Amino acid sequence: xxxxxxxxxxxxFAAGPVVALMAVSAxxxxxxxxxxxxxxxxxxxxxxxxxxxxxxxxxxxPDDRGGAVDVSWTLSADxxxxxxxxxxxxxxxxxxxxxxxAGTVAKGIGRFGDGGLPDRTPLYYKVxxxxxxxxxxxxxxxxxxxxxxxxxxxxxxxxxxxxxxxFAVVGFVxxxxxxxxxxxxxxxxxxxxxxxxxxxxxMGKPILFITGLSTISDVxxxxxxxxxxxxxxxxxxxxxxxxxxxxxxxxxxxEQEVVKQAYAKVGRPDGYSEDDVFYLTRSQFAYxxxxxxxxxxxRPATILYMGMFYAESLVMAETGSAIGAIQIAGTDAxxxxxxxxxxxxxxxxxxxxxxxxAYLSREPVLLGGLKGQDAAKAAIGLFVVLGAITATLTAxxxxxxxxxxxxxxxx
Amino acid sequence: MGLxxxxxxxxxxxxxxxxxxxxxxxxxxxxxxxxVVTKPVRDLYNAVDAIPPNSEPLFISxxxxxxxxxxxxxMTLAVLRHAFSKDIRVVALTLDPAGYGLAERALESxxxxxxxxxxxxxxxxxxxxxxxxxxxxxxxxxxxxxxEDAYGTPLSEIPMMDGIRNYDQIPLLITMASSGVIEAWxxxxxxxxxxxxxxxxxxxxxxxxxxxxxxxxLVGLLGGMRGAAEYEELIKHPDxxxxxxxxxSVIHVLIIVLIVLGNIAYFGSKKRxxxxxxxxx
Amino acid sequence: MRRQFPxxxxxxxxxxxxxxxxxxxxxxxxxYERILDWLQTLLAFAFxxxxxxxxxxxxxxxxxxxxxxxxxxxxxxxxALMLAFGFTNRSPGSRFDHMFQYVQVPxxxxxxxxxxxxxxxxxxxxxxxxxVEATLLLAAASVVMLGRVPIGDLIHRSIPWAANWILNVPxxxxxxxxxxxxxxxxxxxxxxxxxxxxxxxMGGTD
Numbered sequence: 001x002x003x004x005x006x007x008x009x010x011x012x013f014a015a016g017p018v019v020a021l022m023a024v025s026a027x028x029x030x031x032x033x034x035x036x037x038x039x040x041x042x043x044x045x046x047x048x049x050x051x052x053x054x055x056x057x058x059x060x061x062p063d064d065r066g067g068a069v070d071v072s073w074t075l076s077a078d079x080x081x082x083x084x085x086x087x088x089x090x091x092x093x094x095x096x097x098x099x100x101x102a103g104t105v106a107k108g109i110g111r112f113g114d115g116g117l118p119d120r121t122p123l124y125y126k127v128x129x130x131x132x133x134x135x136x137x138x139x140x141x142x143x144x145x146x147x148x149x150x151x152x153x154x155x156x157x158x159x160x161x162x163x164x165x166x167f168a169v170v171g172f173v174x175x176x177x178x179x180x181x182x183x184x185x186x187x188x189x190x191x192x193x194x195x196x197x198x199x200x201x202x203m204g205k206p207i208l209f210i211t212g213l214s215t216i217s218d219v220x221x222x223x224x225x226x227x228x229x230x231x232x233x234x235x236x237x238x239x240x241x242x243x244x245x246x247x248x249x250x251x252x253x254x255e256q257e258v259v260k261q262a263y264a265k266v267g268r269p270d271g272y273s274e275d276d277v278f279y280l281t282r283s284q285f286a287y288x289x290x291x292x293x294x295x296x297x298x299r300p301a302t303i304l305y306m307g308m309f310y311a312e313s314l315v316m317a318e319t320g321s322a323i324g325a326i327q328i329a330g331t332d333a334x335x336x337x338x339x340x341x342x343x344x345x346x347x348x349x350x351x352x353x354x355x356x357x358a359y360l361s362r363e364p365v366l367l368g369g370l371k372g373q374d375a376a377k378a379a380i381g382l383f384v385v386l387g388a389i390t391a392t393l394t395a396x397x398x399x400x401x402x403x404x405x406x407x408x409x410x411x
Numbered sequence: 412m413g414l415x416x417x418x419x420x421x422x423x424x425x426x427x428x429x430x431x432x433x434x435x436x437x438x439x440x441x442x443x444x445x446x447v448v449t450k451p452v453r454d455l456y457n458a459v460d461a462i463p464p465n466s467e468p469l470f471i472s473x474x475x476x477x478x479x480x481x482x483x484x485x486m487t488l489a490v491l492r493h494a495f496s497k498d499i500r501v502v503a504l505t506l507d508p509a510g511y512g513l514a515e516r517a518l519e520s521x522x523x524x525x526x527x528x529x530x531x532x533x534x535x536x537x538x539x540x541x542x543x544x545x546x547x548x549x550x551x552x553x554x555x556x557x558x559e560d561a562y563g564t565p566l567s568e569i570p571m572m573d574g575i576r577n578y579d580q581i582p583l584l585i586t587m588a589s590s591g592v593i594e595a596w597x598x599x600x601x602x603x604x605x606x607x608x609x610x611x612x613x614x615x616x617x618x619x620x621x622x623x624x625x626x627x628x629l630v631g632l633l634g635g636m637r638g639a640a641e642y643e644e645l646i647k648h649p650d651x652x653x654x655x656x657x658x659x660s661v662i663h664v665l666i667i668v669l670i671v672l673g674n675i676a677y678f679g680s681k682k683r684x685x686x687x688x689x690x691x692x
Numbered sequence: 693m694r695r696q697f698p699x700x701x702x703x704x705x706x707x708x709x710x711x712x713x714x715x716x717x718x719x720x721x722x723x724y725e726r727i728l729d730w731l732q733t734l735l736a737f738a739f740x741x742x743x744x745x746x747x748x749x750x751x752x753x754x755x756x757x758x759x760x761x762x763x764x765x766x767x768x769x770x771x772a773l774m775l776a777f778g779f780t781n782r783s784p785g786s787r788f789d790h791m792f793q794y795v796q797v798p799x800x801x802x803x804x805x806x807x808x809x810x811x812x813x814x815x816x817x818x819x820x821x822x823x824v825e826a827t828l829l830l831a832a833a834s835v836v837m838l839g840r841v842p843i844g845d846l847i848h849r850s851i852p853w854a855a856n857w858i859l860n861v862p863x864x865x866x867x868x869x870x871x872x873x874x875x876x877x878x879x880x881x882x883x884x885x886x887x888x889x890x891x892x893x894m895g896g897t898d
Contacts, residue, residue, distance in 0.1 A: 113579065116576065283509060284590075311589070311615055
């Protein structure tokens with residue numbers, strides 16, 4: 001850990017009258033150590049001085065915004081026998097004077113991160129092993145200078161993987177734009193969306209659309225809003241009421257615009273009612289209470305859950321089941337999937353929700369993006385299998401080095 | 412309609428009544444079932460225990476709403492009791508507006524138990540909106556995100572917060588969460604800054620975070636009331652977590668019984684209707 | 693222009709936020725921190741938008757004498773009361789604190805407790821061993837339910853072991869698979885938003 005602590009250094013000497021003069025001379029010569037001879041003569045039972053830490057190594061902390069230095073050292077020889085209680089690190093801008101305490105670490109730890117330092121300023125360090133009463137100092141090491149870096153080397157693998165992924169997605173999008181036919185398997189939940197909307201229209205009851213409790217920055221919410229746009233077009237065509245209670249004000253603003261545009265697109269702008277796409281509350285179970293109240297009073301024929309859900313999912317879905325509504329759910333919240341599967345007629349699992357906008361619109365560009373994802377997933381699957389094989393072979397001693405693990409070691 | 416069919420169509424309110432009895436009765440007739448501690452809980456306990464007394468503080472982020480008090484309050488109180496009993500300083504904050512009162516209440520009640528003083532032994536930073544923004548901001552400058560504590564005292568005037576700049580000075584941060592806030596702590600605090608993160612979650616969410624335990628992104632995990640009971644067992648201070656284990660045990664057994672009975676009734680009724688369709692010999 | 697400018701802003705902001713992740717230099721990070729400050733400010737204002745929408749909706753319900761307008765009166769009363777108490781005094785022991793501790797907390801706890809009842813009725817109604825996979829699922833669910841409570845330890849010590857194995861091995865493997873897929877889906881959607889392919893967030897599908 002880096003940081004200044006500012007704790008005062010404490011030292012204590014205990015000596016009888018015979019030793020006092022020798023101890024004073026020792027103090028004058030060497031302020032932080034008691035000579036072994038003086039120790040033996042004065043108090044035969046006094047322990048020998050602590051062994052100092054050695055090989056103090058300094059380096060500018062890598063992959064940071066500057067102001068930090070990493071100090072490491074070889075532990076004191078007395079560390080293992082329990083005499084050393086901690087190490088104190090001292091810092092100065094000069095090799096001879098002006099040392100201040102930079103921090104302390106517990107015994108057994110041979111490194112310290114110092115932070116809050118000025119950049120490009122030569123710094124010197126020394127490390128003391130202490131037993132609480134005495135200190136034993138290493139030689140001074142330095143100079144070292146803290147400086148900022150322009151690139152996180154530890155994230156190189158992430159950057160390469162991200163670029164490859166982007167190329168895959170863009171490549172498939174271009175292929176789709178060029179007219180290549182891209183296959184997507186059937187998604188039952190989305191296929192039955194038309195039937196669900198039709199059912200509500202026939203029964204003269206509204207459709208309730210819930211995009212979950214998360215914010216607009218959640219991809220599941222965006223996926224839900226995409227589906228809302230498609231459903232709103234259908235409800236506009238069939239003149240079926242669409243109720244959309246929202247748990248986030250920004251999501252509400254986006255959903256109002258999406259539904260309004262959908263109604264305008266099919267030539268029914270007068271059919272849109274802003275009061276039907278409204279903010280309910282941010283609070284999880286207050287939202288559930290509100291939605292359940294709408295279900296019990298308005299008795300929608302169709303309920304669609306598309307987005308991010310938490311523990312409230314079962315309370316809503318069970319109430320929907322109790323009023324006899326047809327329910328279609330889609331979420332990437334794996335903990336809520338079992339609840340939706342037991343209570344809803346159809347469920348979209350995980351990324352099937354993200355595929356919805358491509359699936360429903362059949363736009364080549366969106367389909368291309370989906371295939372790019374699949375390509376990336378295949379690549380990851382390949383690395384998982386390879387990694388499992390190399391890890392197993394390395395553990396069995398067949399392979400000397402697990403090169404797959406090494407590639408990802410510092411990312 | 413046969414008995415099996417009637418049983419299958421039973422009004423769900425009878426089931427609700429059975430559940431209510433299963434929850435309430437063990438509170439009056441405690442069974443004292445033993446609680447076995449699991450590794451994720453022990454790991455979190457050890458991580459808290461390793462913090463030296465009266466030095467860099469333990470951070471606790473109370474990121475849950477009142478609805479999850481029964482599961483998350485007991486674990487928050489248990490961790491606070493552990494910290495204060497060992498003179499570990501505590502800084503509490505919340506990323507959920509509904510968690511503001513809960514954090515304050517938990518902190519003050521346990522502080523009173525152990526005679527701890529505000530701004531000397533613990534600090535309450537309060538709430539800031541914008542989860543990712545707050546977590547990321549704390550990685551550079553905590554005082555930039557929380558310039559004052561929850562009561563208006565500038566952090567620069569609180570001696571306990573001297574030298575606490577960012578995650579480098581935080582030995583451990585535990586988030587008690589009922590939402591996906593934990594991912595924010597892992598993605599925006601652990602990954603870029605190497606912050607040590609522990610978590611307490613509801614039982615339903617706990618399985619979501621086992622992968623994080625395995626990779627070391629979380630140092631430990633408390634899952635639901637069981638997690639709270641295990642932590643109370645470790646600190647030898649049984650409370651709501653341990654008390655709730657009896658009810659939870661009875662309910663789990665009841666649900667298994669309902670599933671079995673439901674399946675017996677379903678298959679029995681299906682067999683009967685198949686037999687009724689077969690022509691008589 | 694109305695549609696191009698937000699797309700342009702989105703692209704620039706998205707690219708910057710992606711690129712800054714790889715550059716620790718303070719000259720880049722200082723802009724990143726400024727963006728975070730703006731984000732916090734925007735999110736605080738979002739609460740205002742939501743409240744205005746809520747008040748508008750319920751005002752219309754009262755004005756047009758909707759059948760459920762009684763709830764709207766309750767909402768306005770609660771809103772006014774909490775605002776008044778909150779502006780006066782929010783310290784522990786204040787009326788605001790009491791309303792939170794003794795009204796909101798028990799109500800939310802009550803709603804959450806409905807889960808216990810609903811899971812029992814859902815389990816009774818829907819958990820059927822119709823197929824081999826469903827039977828395996830039920831068996832695993834029973835082992836995990838027993839293993840996660842002390843009664844499982846009492847019945848046999850292998851039950852908690854089996855429950856932990858189910859949670860740590862097959863459960864974690866499947867969760868990891870789904871999480872990888874979800875993560876890639878998030879990246880792809882973010883990429884599509886940045887490149888202007890996905891435009892639902894702007895309120896339109898074209």
